Amino acid sequence: MRWPDLPPPNTLLPFEATVRHASMTAAAQELHVTHGAVSRQIQNLERALGVPLFERGTRVLRPTAQARQLAAVVRDALEQIDATARQISRRAPTGPLTLSCEPTLLMRWLIPRLPDLTASVPDVTVHLSAGGGPVHFERDGIDLAVRRDDFPFPDEVNRTHLFAERIGPVCRPDLASRLVDGDGPAADAVLLHTATRPGAWDDWRRITGTTPDPTAGPPPQQTLEHFYLTLQAAAAGVGLAIAPYAVVRDDLARGQLAAPFGFVADGTGYHLLSRRPPEQDERDARVRGLSAWLRARTAGPETDPSAL
Structure with missing residues (x-):
């Protein structure tokens, strides 16, 4: 054997899963084995290395610094093996795809279009997951993600541009004349803010060149935690x-909201992200079908305010 210090290979999967979950029970559930089987493999690995890998307490399992170091290397090796196996495999990928999407876009755009997705791409089963910000593909079992580019995407992530972000003030249609004054909100109009995008009003004013009347005093304001609550x-x-x-878009079409100033591009956009190389995604019929559907539904009139 060329690797005299290599620990028993069959101990590495249970070990990596236990470190990642900080739980032998969760690791056993992931690997579809018993808790005892995971515990035995961890003990075998500790005997092979001659060091304890976990600090064991009452209902607490903490990996040591050495364990975290080894687990990171094992995880990298497994990801490389998995990627290579996918590249050389002749089997067509099967099973559902997990798509992560920012919560408000998921609730108000994607979910209402699921019947169309099912009809247009009947051979693809999609599991939806709400999430924003950086994507942890391996850790969270995510295949694809829709994200706004308001944070840096890692270089290794494959990305496909879907549509540009356009923003504008909205309100109840019957209140538009009272809440609007010329090119901007009326002085007594309540400006609604969201904690997840606190600079939205500042961005809109900067892009449109709209400034509040300095003699009118600060406008009444209210902040809500999530975007969908603000809407x-x-x-x-x-x-x-x-x-x-x-x-x-759907609220405007139904007459539930009005956009008295229209919409302007804010310089950001939404992208479909994948952890796999482009050529690998291209060989996966499931990914091709879902990607094509997303591009078709987010292009042209779907996101063009001039179509209203």
């Missing part, structure tokens, strides 16, 4: 909210 408040007549066009 719900606007639909209820609480005030004006800055909204991305994609997530309010």
